[in-house]
Amino acid sequence: MVASIEQLVYKPYYTEHRANRVDAPAQGYNEDAMQGLQAEMIRSELEEVVGTPHLSTDDTDLLVYATDWFWLPQMWLDRGKTPKKPDFIVRPNSAEQVSKVLQIANTYRIPVIPWGGGSGSQGGALSTFGGIILDTKRMNRIIEIDERSLTVTAQAGINGTQLEWAINERGLMLPHYPASANCATLGGYLAPRGTGTISTKYGKAEDLVLRMQVVLPDGHILRTPIVPQHAAGPDFYRLFLGSEGTFGVITEATMQLDYLPEVRLLRAVLFDNLSEALEAGRQIMTRRLEPFVIRLYDPRSTASRVRKILGYELEGAYMVIGFDGDRDLASLQERKAMEIIGHFGAKDLGREPGESWWKHRYDFYYPPQSLKLPWMYGTTETITTYDKIEKLYYAEKRAVEESFQDWDIDFIGHFSHWFHWGVMVYTRFIIKNPPEDPHEAVRLHNRVWNVAMTAVLENGGMVNEHHGVGLKLSRFMRRQYGDAWPLLERIKKALDPNGIMNPGKVGFGL
Amino acid sequence: MSQEAISNCRYCLMCRHVAPVGHITSNETLTPHGIALMVASQRRGLLKWNTSTLRVLYAEPDAGLCRAHCVTDQRLPAAIAAVRAEIAARGLAPDTVVRLHHRLLRTGSAFGERVHQTHTHTSELALFAGDEAHNLWPESITAARLLLEACSTSAALVGAGASNGYLACSIGFPATARKNFRACVEEARDASVTQLLVLSPADLFTFRQMGPERLGVIWPADIVLTDFATFLARRIQDGTLQLRAGAGDAAYVDPTHAVRASERFNPIRSLATTVLGQAPRELFWRRERAHPVGSTAVQFTRPDIAEALTRARLEDAKATGAGSVLCEDPATLVQLTRFAPDYGLKVQGLFEALAALIRP
Ligand SMILES: Cc1cc2nc3c(=O)[nH]c(=O)nc-3n(C[C@H](O)[C@H](O)[C@H](O)COP(=O)(O)OP(=O)(O)OC[C@H]3O[C@@H](n4cnc5c(N)ncnc54)[C@H](O)[C@@H]3O)c2cc1C
Numbered sequence: 001m002v003a004s005i006e007q008l009v010y011k012p013y014y015t016e017h018r019a020n021r022v023d024a025p026a027q028g029y030n031e032d033a034m035q036g037l038q039a040e041m042i043r044s045e046l047e048e049v050v051g052t053p054h055l056s057t058d059d060t061d062l063l064v065y066a067t068d069w070f071w072l073p074q075m076w077l078d079r080g081k082t083p084k085k086p087d088f089i090v091r092p093n094s095a096e097q098v099s100k101v102l103q104i105a106n107t108y109r110i111p112v113i114p115w116g117g118g119s120g121s122q123g124g125a126l127s128t129f130g131g132i133i134l135d136t137k138r139m140n141r142i143i144e145i146d147e148r149s150l151t152v153t154a155q156a157g158i159n160g161t162q163l164e165w166a167i168n169e170r171g172l173m174l175p176h177y178p179a180s181a182n183c184a185t186l187g188g189y190l191a192p193r194g195t196g197t198i199s200t201k202y203g204k205a206e207d208l209v210l211r212m213q214v215v216l217p218d219g220h221i222l223r224t225p226i227v228p229q230h231a232a233g234p235d236f237y238r239l240f241l242g243s244e245g246t247f248g249v250i251t252e253a254t255m256q257l258d259y260l261p262e263v264r265l266l267r268a269v270l271f272d273n274l275s276e277a278l279e280a281g282r283q284i285m286t287r288r289l290e291p292f293v294i295r296l297y298d299p300r301s302t303a304s305r306v307r308k309i310l311g312y313e314l315e316g317a318y319m320v321i322g323f324d325g326d327r328d329l330a331s332l333q334e335r336k337a338m339e340i341i342g343h344f345g346a347k348d349l350g351r352e353p354g355e356s357w358w359k360h361r362y363d364f365y366y367p368p369q370s371l372k373l374p375w376m377y378g379t380t381e382t383i384t385t386y387d388k389i390e391k392l393y394y395a396e397k398r399a400v401e402e403s404f405q406d407w408d409i410d411f412i413g414h415f416s417h418w419f420h421w422g423v424m425v426y427t428r429f430i431i432k433n434p435p436e437d438p439h440e441a442v443r444l445h446n447r448v449w450n451v452a453m454t455a456v457l458e459n460g461g462m463v464n465e466h467h468g469v470g471l472k473l474s475r476f477m478r479r480q481y482g483d484a485w486p487l488l489e490r491i492k493k494a495l496d497p498n499g500i501m502n503p504g505k506v507g508f509g510l
Numbered sequence: 511m512s513q514e515a516i517s518n519c520r521y522c523l524m525c526r527h528v529a530p531v532g533h534i535t536s537n538e539t540l541t542p543h544g545i546a547l548m549v550a551s552q553r554r555g556l557l558k559w560n561t562s563t564l565r566v567l568y569a570e571p572d573a574g575l576c577r578a579h580c581v582t583d584q585r586l587p588a589a590i591a592a593v594r595a596e597i598a599a600r601g602l603a604p605d606t607v608v609r610l611h612h613r614l615l616r617t618g619s620a621f622g623e624r625v626h627q628t629h630t631h632t633s634e635l636a637l638f639a640g641d642e643a644h645n646l647w648p649e650s651i652t653a654a655r656l657l658l659e660a661c662s663t664s665a666a667l668v669g670a671g672a673s674n675g676y677l678a679c680s681i682g683f684p685a686t687a688r689k690n691f692r693a694c695v696e697e698a699r700d701a702s703v704t705q706l707l708v709l710s711p712a713d714l715f716t717f718r719q720m721g722p723e724r725l726g727v728i729w730p731a732d733i734v735l736t737d738f739a740t741f742l743a744r745r746i747q748d749g750t751l752q753l754r755a756g757a758g759d760a761a762y763v764d765p766t767h768a769v770r771a772s773e774r775f776n777p778i779r780s781l782a783t784t785v786l787g788q789a790p791r792e793l794f795w796r797r798e799r800a801h802p803v804g805s806t807a808v809q810f811t812r813p814d815i816a817e818a819l820t821r822a823r824l825e826d827a828k829a830t831g832a833g834s835v836l837c838e839d840p841a842t843l844v845q846l847t848r849f850a851p852d853y854g855l856k857v858q859g860l861f862e863a864l865a866a867l868i869r870p
Contacts, residue, residue, distance in 0.1 A: 054536075064539040069523070077547075077551060077554070078554070091537070115538075135537075137538075159533075162527055162533075181527075362524070367518035367519070369582060373521070
């Protein structure tokens, strides 16, 4: 039971903390810079860099770019209120243009917020303090597909599905399949350390990157070494993975590809309970049977989401498991996994429901099937080791359900990104009748997050596994990292002394 | 229904990968989500209809990509047309839109003259020679008639120069659209037509889908609508139409609205293969993901967008290594022709190319 909800009530972090932080901009942002004559000067300088059609201060654009996929600004807009808008939107088409934009921002001490597809759910692309939204989508060229080393080098603003189509034409795939591929960008895959549906075999987006081109906050353009695995000094390229635009702008990346698999063998099984299903998943992973997907729904999701989208009325814990690649190998791996599953007495539902899940796996995201306003919802996904995961899941579930039972909160989850050592649980809360008053809604929303994240942190979980930190989880970063946090702050200060890069995100500028 | 799509799409980003204007401009606002959010925000009093918002509203090409890729079939293009209708009803439509509408209302044609024909001879089979074909690319009609003759068939011409109603509907004048649509139906009836051949996916979409869905008018069941390309492909297959072997190396450009008539993808390619003696080169943006050129209302409302859309298709074609492009749709051909020289590309009408292969 979380005792201290009252102490955890959300307080606007900006006013409370900002002035005291080492990485807070020296005199705060130069808000005057964004008005009157200075604004015109900035505008004309930016225009010179990106060209008139690629700079906007148009009201409509500013409003559309005022929200990403974070529930709070969407709700705010829905209730007829405007979140903080950017002052300028620029769409550079090269690292050189990005560099010049950052130099201008440093001169005038104004924030720069990288924007890929704006599909992030954490408010990472919000212009919390105004400033320049740097939309990367014009940087959308594929530079090279190397069919010998199986790599692709592309600019960071390329759309995920468009990139995948181009690679597929060579019989290859980029094995990062997030549900957001249709809308997210390559840079947006890497900046928040995203994870895709087939990560269990192929790894997270960050595991697939060989090298990057990055523009540092002062405008310096650098390339990381040609390969990530070596012994030539520290692994600094990892700094940019998960920095969500606070350490610079990723402008290009070389990614590892794979051959399109000969087969994808999928099936569904039903366990009596979650505990046994988790143990079966653990055994499959630790014996390195290499499933490309294990998606395990908790009994509540089995009863609600699986029924709603896939049409199966089932009780228990529903698991979809898949093996891909060479037909013989995949069949063998599947047979071995099914032996393990069989030991737990799970019911084999056959191929059809597994294949149907694969086919419809993204249907959940299309309205009206998706979660949508006016409901309040959030994905409190987390990750930890196998020894802790079940306890963590129940602790979070209990804390959230008990604390917000007056709001008839629904808490559901599935376990979908499995590693040799642990698994991610994709937990979600849903409140179907949140307060109508937007201010109250913000407070309730943040209270739920406080309770959920407290349970996560107290039970050995990470505040996030793949959506990133953004603005939403910024305030938990200090607690997450404890003693290690000042190191990150020092790195931030060294790279971005004026604090122009995406302030307020990833815990920086608090 | 239209409100529903605005509401559903305002925070949905799932068709971003195919949205043509978003792709060519890289502008978040000019995506289905951006436009829906703008309209939803106008409804909530956060934006007003003014030059800025209207520029966005009329930038959407109404080419159907978003809906073709929507798992839950959100009818956003229709919803946007409905918003434009509201704008028009409030007298806020931009001048270009008003002028275009007056033309469509007065003459029934956007590009030239509507020929009012009296059909003295009845004909079971007719060819729809609409506005674009008749006024902008008449070669396609001549070629189609030659090809029909070569199939030992003759067909009356119906709707010469007539707008099918799509443009008026798309810019927000459903009453005029209905009038244009019905005029086409009436002419087909006058000619006692039982089967109407259409040259483009635009006509097919308008008559069979847009009419009932957006205008509440239904194409009469006793006049069978047939895609001309599919008709020809069948005639070649069954030996009715015998052509000389063609040779060439061109890229095939799927026309605007191609995604709204996906059953044409294969027949049209078999025709292109006949013309070239080999399969055509394929664009990246092809078949299910085929982007439009600037042949919809954007050519009037946002010529900048229209040009950029067309240039993007030509760049895509150029990247295939082809020296020429092949397409069947008069409206698309006209747009491609405007800028093709900049890319060193020749533009060839598919039906004309087929007609040139008719055995003497
Ligand atoms: C329907 C839907 C499904 C989703 N499914 C998944 C999923 O399966 N897996 C997953 O991991 N996520 C998922 N997400 C979350 C989100 O889409 C991903 O995190 C995505 O990769 C973000 O990419 P984006 O280009 O939209 O980035 P944005 O939202 O634009 O940005 C995200 C963050 O990265 C920063 N950023 C963006 N580009 C750059 C750059 N080039 N350089 C530096 N910083 C940059 C931004 O400043 C921001 O902080 C989903 C989102 C949606 C809407």
